[in-house]
Amino acid sequence: MLDETEGYTTADGRQIGPVVMDLRNITLRFGGVEAIKNISFDIRQGEIRAIIGPNGAGKSSMLNVISGFYVPQEGEVWFKGYRRGPMKPYEVARLGIARTFQNIALFDGMSVLDNIMTGRLNKVKSGFFSQALWWGRAEAEEIANREQVEKIIDFLEIQNIRKTPVGRLPYGLKKRVELARALAAEPQLLLLDEPMAGMNVEEKEDMSRFILDVNDEFGTTIALIEHDMGVVMDLSDRVVVMDYGRKIGDGTPSEVRSNQEVIDAYLGVSHD
Amino acid sequence: MAQLRAPDGADPQSIPALLARNVDRLGPRPAYREKEFGIWQSWTWAQAADEIRALALGMLNLGLRPGDHVAVIGRNRPAHYWAMIATQMCGAVPVPLYQDAVAEEMAYVLGHCGARFVVCGDQEQVDKVLEVQAMSDAPRNVEQIIYTDKRGMRKYDHARMNALADVQAEGRASGQRLGPELDARIAALDYDSTCVMLYTSGTTGKPKGVVLSNRNIIETAKNTSDFDKLTYRDEVLAYLPMAWVGDFIFSMGQATWTGFTVNCPESAATMMTDLREIGPTYFFAPPRVFEGQLTNVMIRMEDAGRFKRWLFKHYMAVANRVGPSLLDGKPVGFGDRIAYGLGNLLIYGPLKDALGYGRIRVGYTAGEAIGPEIFDFYRSLGINLKQLYGQTEASVFITQQPDGGVRSDTVGVPSPGVELKIADTGEVFYRGPGTFVEYYNNPESTASTKDAEGWVATGDAGFIEEETGQLRIIDRAKDVGKMADGTMFAPKYVENKLKFYPNILEAVVLGNGRDFCTAMINIDLNAVGNWAERNNIAYASYQELAGHPQVYATIKEHVETVNRSVAQDPMLSGCQIHRFLVLHKELDPDDGEMTRTRKVRRAVISEKFADLVAALYDGSDSVYTETEVTYEDGRKGVIKATLKIEDVPVFGEAPMEKVAAE
Numbered sequence: 001m002l003d004e005t006e007g008y009t010t011a012d013g014r015q016i017g018p019v020v021m022d023l024r025n026i027t028l029r030f031g032g033v034e035a036i037k038n039i040s041f042d043i044r045q046g047e048i049r050a051i052i053g054p055n056g057a058g059k060s061s062m063l064n065v066i067s068g069f070y071v072p073q074e075g076e077v078w079f080k081g082y083r084r085g086p087m088k089p090y091e092v093a094r095l096g097i098a099r100t101f102q103n104i105a106l107f108d109g110m111s112v113l114d115n116i117m118t119g120r121l122n123k124v125k126s127g128f129f130s131q132a133l134w135w136g137r138a139e140a141e142e143i144a145n146r147e148q149v150e151k152i153i154d155f156l157e158i159q160n161i162r163k164t165p166v167g168r169l170p171y172g173l174k175k176r177v178e179l180a181r182a183l184a185a186e187p188q189l190l191l192l193d194e195p196m197a198g199m200n201v202e203e204k205e206d207m208s209r210f211i212l213d214v215n216d217e218f219g220t221t222i223a224l225i226e227h228d229m230g231v232v233m234d235l236s237d238r239v240v241v242m243d244y245g246r247k248i249g250d251g252t253p254s255e256v257r258s259n260q261e262v263i264d265a266y267l268g269v270s271h272d
Numbered sequence: 273m274a275q276l277r278a279p280d281g282a283d284p285q286s287i288p289a290l291l292a293r294n295v296d297r298l299g300p301r302p303a304y305r306e307k308e309f310g311i312w313q314s315w316t317w318a319q320a321a322d323e324i325r326a327l328a329l330g331m332l333n334l335g336l337r338p339g340d341h342v343a344v345i346g347r348n349r350p351a352h353y354w355a356m357i358a359t360q361m362c363g364a365v366p367v368p369l370y371q372d373a374v375a376e377e378m379a380y381v382l383g384h385c386g387a388r389f390v391v392c393g394d395q396e397q398v399d400k401v402l403e404v405q406a407m408s409d410a411p412r413n414v415e416q417i418i419y420t421d422k423r424g425m426r427k428y429d430h431a432r433m434n435a436l437a438d439v440q441a442e443g444r445a446s447g448q449r450l451g452p453e454l455d456a457r458i459a460a461l462d463y464d465s466t467c468v469m470l471y472t473s474g475t476t477g478k479p480k481g482v483v484l485s486n487r488n489i490i491e492t493a494k495n496t497s498d499f500d501k502l503t504y505r506d507e508v509l510a511y512l513p514m515a516w517v518g519d520f521i522f523s524m525g526q527a528t529w530t531g532f533t534v535n536c537p538e539s540a541a542t543m544m545t546d547l548r549e550i551g552p553t554y555f556f557a558p559p560r561v562f563e564g565q566l567t568n569v570m571i572r573m574e575d576a577g578r579f580k581r582w583l584f585k586h587y588m589a590v591a592n593r594v595g596p597s598l599l600d601g602k603p604v605g606f607g608d609r610i611a612y613g614l615g616n617l618l619i620y621g622p623l624k625d626a627l628g629y630g631r632i633r634v635g636y637t638a639g640e641a642i643g644p645e646i647f648d649f650y651r652s653l654g655i656n657l658k659q660l661y662g663q664t665e666a667s668v669f670i671t672q673q674p675d676g677g678v679r680s681d682t683v684g685v686p687s688p689g690v691e692l693k694i695a696d697t698g699e700v701f702y703r704g705p706g707t708f709v710e711y712y713n714n715p716e717s718t719a720s721t722k723d724a725e726g727w728v729a730t731g732d733a734g735f736i737e738e739e740t741g742q743l744r745i746i747d748r749a750k751d752v753g754k755m756a757d758g759t760m761f762a763p764k765y766v767e768n769k770l771k772f773y774p775n776i777l778e779a780v781v782l783g784n785g786r787d788f789c790t791a792m793i794n795i796d797l798n799a800v801g802n803w804a805e806r807n808n809i810a811y812a813s814y815q816e817l818a819g820h821p822q823v824y825a826t827i828k829e830h831v832e833t834v835n836r837s838v839a840q841d842p843m844l845s846g847c848q849i850h851r852f853l854v855l856h857k858e859l860d861p862d863d864g865e866m867t868r869t870r871k872v873r874r875a876v877i878s879e880k881f882a883d884l885v886a887a888l889y890d891g892s893d894s895v896y897t898e899t900e901v902t903y904e905d906g907r908k909g910v911i912k913a914t915l916k917i918e919d920v921p922v923f924g925e926a927p928m929e930k931v932a933a934e
Contacts, residue, residue, distance in 0.1 A: 013427070150309035155423070160541035162310060205905070213424055 017045025053242035098187035108167035119184025330443030338363030346393020481712030491705035493525035547628035587615035595652030643772035667706030753784035759846035
C-alpha cells in the first residue's frame with residue numbers, strides 16, 4: 001500500500017497527490033439495518049475514484065457519508081488532515097465539497113444561468129440589503145460570479161441554453177446543468193451520483209469527456225458512483241467495489257476486474 | 273463617409289494592404305466581434321491589425337516560408353480570420369478546411385496542398401490532424417500545429433505545437449528582429465499573388481484546390497460591394513463554413529474592402545440567438561435556413577391563440593399582396609399602404625425582430641433552388657431577399673439579382689464585369705475578374721474547365737430570359753439526361769418541386785435511360801415529427817416515423833401534386849414520378865451520400881442503394897435492406913429496414929383542362 005502522503009502516477013501520466021479524504025472503519029446503520037459495514041478507503045488528490053456495486057450495495061449511502069449528509073455511527077472521516085465531526089450542509093460546501101444527485105435536483109422554473117448561479121451562493125459575501133438595493137459590493141460581486149459561471153457554461157458547451165428554463169430541457173442536458181452548478185462552487189472534491197444514469201450512448205460519451213476534462217483542467221478530485229461498467233473502467237483511476245454494505249474490492253480497474261469476489265457479486269453467486 | 277477608393281485608382285492590391293488602409297481610415301471602428309462568455313467582445317480595425325501582425329511575426333518566428341500552405345480548420349472566429357491574413361502577410365497561402373470533415377477526408381486535402389502549418393480551432397481538430405499524420409499512407413508534411421482553444425491541450429506533446437496566443441506573444445517579442453522581414457514580405461504581395469486556396473466539395477471525384485488571386489477576390493469584392501452599395505456601416509454574421517468560398521468573400525473580401533463588421537457567433541448552436549442580437553444588415557443563408565425558420569414560425573403560430581392566429585393570417589395576406597410591390601418600388605394604393613403599415617406595426621416588425629432580420633438591407637440566398645412560397649414570404653415581410661448564382665471557381669459571383677428585379681425562379685443578371693454565354697448544349701459559361709487562376713497541381717482539370725480565352729464551364733444547364741436578361745438554371749448539365757423514349761430527364765427540377773414541401777427534406781429522382789421516373793424521399797424530422805405529435809402518432813425512431821403508413825399517405829399526396837404540376841410542362845412531363853419510397857435514414861455527408869455543402873451525390877446513392885433502385889423498377893411492393901452508417905465519432909454501424917414502395921398516379925398529355933375543371 002501507498003503511504004498516505006505520497007502520490008502515484010497513473011497509466012496516462014497524470015500525477016496523483018496525497019490522500020485528501022480518508023474513511024476509516026465506517027459503519028452506518030438505519031435502525032437495525034447496517035447499510036455500510038466497517039468500510040475503509042481513501043481518495044487521493046486529483047484522482048477519479050469510482051464506487052461501484054450492485055443495487056442496494058450501499059453506494060449512495062457511502063457518498064452521503066463522504067458529503068457529510070449522513071454521520072456514521074462508527075468510524076472516522078478525515079478530510080485534508082482533519083477529523084470531521086457532524087456538519088451542516090453549508091459547512092460541507094465551504095470545505096470545498098460539491099455534488100450532483102441521482103435524481104436531478106435543479107430548480108425547474110429557473111433558467112440554466114440562474115441555476116448555475118445558485119452554485120456560487122457560498123462565495124457571496126455581500127448582505128441581503130446590499131443585494132436587494134444593488135449597492136455596495138453586490139454589483140462587483142455579481143459580475144465576478146457571473147464571469148465564473150460563464151466560464152463554466154463555455155466549458156460544458158451549454159451556451160445555447162443559457163436562458164432556457166431548466167424544466168424544458170431534455171434529461172441529458174439537465175444532468176450537465178447539474179454538473180455545471182456543482183462546478184460553480186469551485187469544489188476540491190466533486191461527488192457525482194450516477195452521472196450517466198438513463199443516458200444514451202452519445203450523452204454518456206459527452207458526459208465522460210466532461211468528467212475527464214474537469215479533472216484535467218481544474219484538477220478537481222472526483223468520486224463517482226456509476227452502474228455502467230464500461231464507463232467506470234475507462235474513467236476511473238481506482239475503484240471501490242461494494243456488495244451488501246461490505247467492501248469486496250479496491251484497486252485499479254484491471255485489478256478489480258480480475259477480483260474473484262467482484263466477479264461473483266456481479267454474476268450473482270448466492271449469499272448465505 | 274470614408275472614401276474607400278483611392279483617388280488615383282491605385283487601390284491596395286492585397287488583403288494585408290487593405291487592412292493597413294482600414295487602420296488608417298476606419299481605425300476606431302469595430303472590425304470583428306465575437307460573443308464569448310455571454311458578452312460580445314469587439315476589436316477595432318487598429319486592434320485587429322495589431323493582433324494579426326503579432327500572429328504573422330509569430331508564424332515567421334516558427335519558420336513559415338513564402339509559398340507555404342497553411343491549413344485553417346475551425347469554426348468562424350476572429351482568430352481564424354486573423355490567421356488567414358497573417359498567413360498572407362508571410363507570403364504564404366491560407367487553405368481553410370471544413371471543420372466537420374472526418375480524418376480520411378482531411379488526409380487527402382492536407383497531403384494535396386502539403387500544408388506545413390495547420391491552425392486548429394480546438395482539441396478535436398488537433399486530434400484529427402494528428403490522426404492524419406499517424407496514418408500509414410499519409411504524407412507527413414505538417415510541421416507545426418497552432419491551436420486557438422487551449423482546453424484539453426495540456427497533455428499533448430508541445431514539441432511542434434503551440435497555442436495561438438503564445439505564438440502571438442512570441443511574435444510580439446520578436447517584432448524588432450523580424451519586423452523588417454515581415455514588411456518586406458507584405459510589400460512583395462501584388463494583385464497576382466495567391467490570396468487563398470479553397471477546396472471544392474465536388475459532387476464527383478476528389479476535391480480540387482481552387483487557387484484565387486488577390487485580383488480575383490478584391491475585384492469581386494469591389495464590384496459586388498458597389499452593386500449592393502455596401503459600406504463600412506454594414507454588419508454581417510459569419511456563421512457559414514470558413515472553407516466555403518462565400519464566407520471568404522463576405523467575411524474577408526468584402527469585409528476588408530468596405531470595412532464592415534464581421535460578427536462571429538458564440539457557438540454553432542447559438543447562431544439563431546446571436547443573429548437576433550446582432551441584427552445583420554447584410555446577410556447570406558442557404559435556402560434551408562430560410563425554410564427552417566419559416567417552418568418554425570408556422571409551427572409556433574399553430575400554438576398561438578385564436579385571435580393571434582387570425583391577426584397573423586389577415587396581415588400575411590395583406591403582406592403577400594402589397595409587400596413585394598413596395599419592396600420593388602412599384603406603385604401601391606393608399607389604402608394598401610395604410611394596411612401594410614398597420615401590419616408592420618403588429619406583425620411584420622415584431623416577426624422580423626424575432627427572426628433577427630429587423631435591419632437587413634441586402635439578403636442573399638443561393639446554392640439550391642428556393643421554394644417560391646418561402647421566397648415570397650420573406651419578401652412580403654419587407655426583407656430584401658435576393659438570389660445569386662455562383663461557384664468557387666468564380667469567387668462566388670456569376671449572376672445576382674438587382675434591387676427591383678427579384679424573382680424566385682431566376683438567379684439574376686450577370687454580376688458587374690462578368691460575361692455569360694450559353695453553349696449549344698445549354699450549358700452556362702462565364703468569365704470575369706473573379707475567374708480562378710488554376711486548380712492547384714492539376715493542369716488537366718484546369719484545362720478542361722477553363723479554356724484559353726478564360727471561359728469557364730459551370731456544369732449547369734440554363735438559359736437567359738429575353739425580356740429581363742436574367743439567367744434561369746434548369747439543372748446540372750451532366751444530370752440532365754434522356755428517358756428510354758428519348759424525352760428529357762431533369763431530376764433536380766422535380767426534386768426541387770418535392771423539396772418545397774416542408775415534410776420533404778431531400779428527394780432523389782431516378783430515371784435516366786429508364787422507362788419511367790421513381791423517387792427516394794427523406795422526410796424532414798422536424799416538420800413530420802411535429803405533425804406526428806399533433807396527431808398522437810407515436811414513434812420511437814426516425815426509421816419508424818419514416819415508414820409510418822400515414823406519413824406515406826401524406827408524401828404520396830405531395831408526389832401526386834408535383835406530378836400534376838410537372839405534367840403541365842410539355843418538355844418535362846415525362847419526369848412524373850411513378851413509384852417512390854421513403855428512405856429509412858437521412859442522407860448524410862458522413863456516409864458520403866451528400867457533399868459537405870449538402871448536395872446529393874447521385875452516383876454514390878445509386879450504387880449504395882442499388883437494391884432499392886432495383887426494387888423501384890421491378891414492381892415489388894416492399895424491399896428489405898441493410899445500410900452501413902457512420903456515426904459522428906467515425907464508428908460504423910448497420911441499419912436494417914423493410915421499406916414499402918408506393919405507386920403514384922401520373923397525369924396525361926392534356927392536364928390543363930383537367931386542372932381548370934377542378
